[in-house]
Structures are given as C-alpha cells and as structure tokens.
Amino acid sequence: MEHSGDRVTLGLEEVFALARSVLAAAGLPERQAVPVARVITEGQRDECHSHGLFRLPGCVQTINHPRFNRAAIPVVEDTTAAVTKVDAQFGYSLPALEAAMPLFVEKARAVGISVLAINNCFHFSALWPEIEMLTAKGLSAIAMTPSHSWVAPAGGKRGALGTNPIAFGWPRRNADGSPRDPYVFDFATSAIARGDMSLHKMAGKPLQEGWAIDAGGNPTTDAAAGLEGAMLTFGGHKGSALSTMVELLAGPLIADMTSLESMEFDDGVKAAPAHGEILIAFDPAVLGGGTRDNQASSERLFAEIAGQGARLPSSRRYEARARSLVHGVSIPRHLYDQIQALPRA
Ligand code: NDP
Ligand code: PYC
DSSP: OEEETTEEEEOHHHHHHHHHHHHHHTTOOHHHHHHHHHHHHHHHHTTOGGGSGGGHHHHHHHHTSTTOOTTOOOEEEEOSSSEEEEEOTTSBHHHHHHHHHHHHHHHHHHHSEEEEEEEEEEOOSOSHHHHHHHHTTTOEEEEEOOOOSOEEOTTOSSOOBOOOOEEEEEEEEOTTSOEEEEEEEEEOSBSSOHHHHHHHHHHTOOOOTTSEEOTTSOEEOOHHHHHHSEEEBTTHHHHHHHHHHHHHHHTGGGTOOOHHHHHHHHTTOOOOOEEEEEEEEEOHHHHSTTSSOHHHHHHHHHHHHHHTTOOOTTHHHHHHHHHHHHHOEEEEHHHHHHHHTSOOO
8 A cells, every 4th residue: 555645556455355344344244245345346446436445435324224134145036048037135236146147147148148137236336347247258248227316307307217327248359269358338327427426526526517407407517516406317318218218127127116216215314226237148159140250240340430549438447457457546545534434344
C-alpha cells in the first residue's frame, strides 16, 4: 500500500483482503463474502469506479437489511432441457450464479441455448464479470437485471423503472485458436448508472443535461437534486422501452420483482435492490452449425469498427486491467478512509 497526496495505491490482493474482511465483520459468511469481494476487486481492477470499492459501505448496509439472509444457501432447480432456475434465498446474487453455472453452461452446449433465472437475490454488481465467465467457455451471452425504481420513463415525471443494465458478450479467438479478450458491452439503460451519479455528487461534478430531473420534475444538472428526483433513460423513448423490456424479462417472466416492487421491499433502508436476474447463453458451435466460420465474419466486423477509429466496448476496461495487474489500483483517500472506518474481521 502507498499513500501519495489524496490517493492511496493498493495491490489487488489488498483490495480483495480488505473487502473480504469488511464483509466478514459485517456478518457475511465466507460462501457469500468471497464472491462478493472478488467482484468488487474485479470492478476496481478494471477501473469501473461505480462498482468497485465504492460499493463496500453499501454492501454492509445491505447485509444489515432485516430481509437479507446471511445464511442463504442457493437452491438450483433443473427446470427443463434449456432452463435452469436458482433461488438465492435473499442472499447475494453471486453465490447463486456460481452454484447454477455448471448446469447452465452444460445446457447451452447440449441445446444451443440456455436460460438461467436467478430469483430472490440482493444485487449490486456489474454484469460483465458474469458475461466474461460465459465467453471464457466459448459462449455468447446476454444478462439483464432490474434495480430500484429511480428512473422515470420517457415523458414521465417520477421513478418507475430501474437503472436496468443490459450486458452482452461474444467470445473471440486469435488466428492460432488461442482465446483473446471477448467483445463485451455492459451498460445501464439509464443515461448514467446510479453509482456514477453518486460519484458525481461526491466530486461536486455537474450532470449532463438530459440525465435527471429534480423532485419537481424539472430538468437538473445537480447530482444531489437528481438523486432526490428521478434519473432519465438514455436515448429517450428507445432507452425507456429497453428498460421496460429488462423489467419484464428479469421480473414478471421469471416470477420475480420489478424495480417498483424492489423499492417497496427495501422499505426505506436504502440497501441494494432485491429482485431477479436473467441470463441467456448461446453456443455458436450449435447455432452456427459449422456451415460458416462465425469467428472469421465477427472478426471482420470488429476490424471494420476498429479500423474506422472507433473503439470496441470494454477496450478501456482491458487496458485498465493490464495496468492494475502490474501497478495495483489507485483510489481517493476519502474512500480509503471511509472503508478503514468500517469494522474489519
Ligand atoms: P458505461 O457508460 O461506463 O459503459 C457502458 C459500456 O459502453 C461499457 O461496455 C463501455 O466499455 C462501453 N463504452 C463506453 N464508452 C464507449 C465508447 N466511446 N466507445 C465504445 N464503447 C464505449 O456504463 P454504465 O455507467 O452505464 O454502467 C456501469 C456498470 O454499472 C455496468 O457494469 C453495469 O452492469 C453496472 N450496473 C449494475 C446495475 C445492477 O443493478 N446490478 C444497475 C446499473 C448499472 P468500457 O468499460 O471499456 O468503457
Ligand atoms: O449503479 O445503477 C447502479 C446500480 C444499481 C444497482 C447496482 N448498481
């Protein structure tokens, strides 16, 4: 660990150990604390500041929610040839995902398409780590989850939708067949993620126009006013419809809560949202049927995009990852001090 001015540099093992120890002191058993500490470390490593160590105080608050189940042991159900369900029992989503992953992947390979419904989970994490687990197995995948109803629909005045991320991944290989960084995008369907909006508030940074409205329904660029009022979707009515799709597919379709219901369930505690998540995995080897070289045509597309000077999503993240693996991560001293003030095991 190094202190320099208003920054503190930590090695990745230090980030993981710190997160794990704070979670353990808050009463989270190892089987939940380890995957949560891992995803926080991955978020910080890839410089996804809204879903790294910044989340740790909120995780402690979530563990203390009267409806959070510290003793949760996920229950995996082998539903049909293509469908797996896992009940997180109101613990975090991540241990449930881990428990269901082998069956979920096995079905994608057997059937070509596989759906995983995670039910009854508290959820705070970025979706790309889950997508990367699937692309590493040669699968293409989509993941979606609601959150709390902080986001107004296009033309509306108050929160009805969640920040509702959509993540997608496509596996990639080098010419010699060795794996390379996959094509992955992962974004909130709100114009800005809630976590990022809180970071704007903490840094005293204004929001861009069109990101939020205040409690009176008026446009605002003040992050505090936006957090009190409502966030807006990206892309107007298009983002609003995509966000509604996430609500329906990761909520009613899998018999779980919408963002409106998650907010009610929270009962004013301001913990992480509680609801479901849907993941869909596709096996290109089955769906492509070997009739076309699906790697060659996807690589041609990526080369055309990059050749125009446009960047592929996740390229910033992969560069940050390479840097962090060598140099560790740098976080603001105020965040470090806030975490140091939390009890540790
Ligand atoms: P960003 O807007 O930071 O990034 C969205 C995606 O677009 C990333 O894949 C990013 O790649 C890519 N991207 C950004 N700029 C460009 C560009 N100029 N050209 C090409 N691609 C680009 O994400 P959000 O702030 O919307 O979301 C952040 C995280 O928050 C996500 O990981 C999401 O899962 C998480 N989240 C989780 C929620 C939950 O309920 N669990 C709710 C809402 C959000 P890169 O990373 O390389 O910049
Ligand atoms: O940043 O919008 C967000 C968010 C909600 C739940 C987890 N992250």
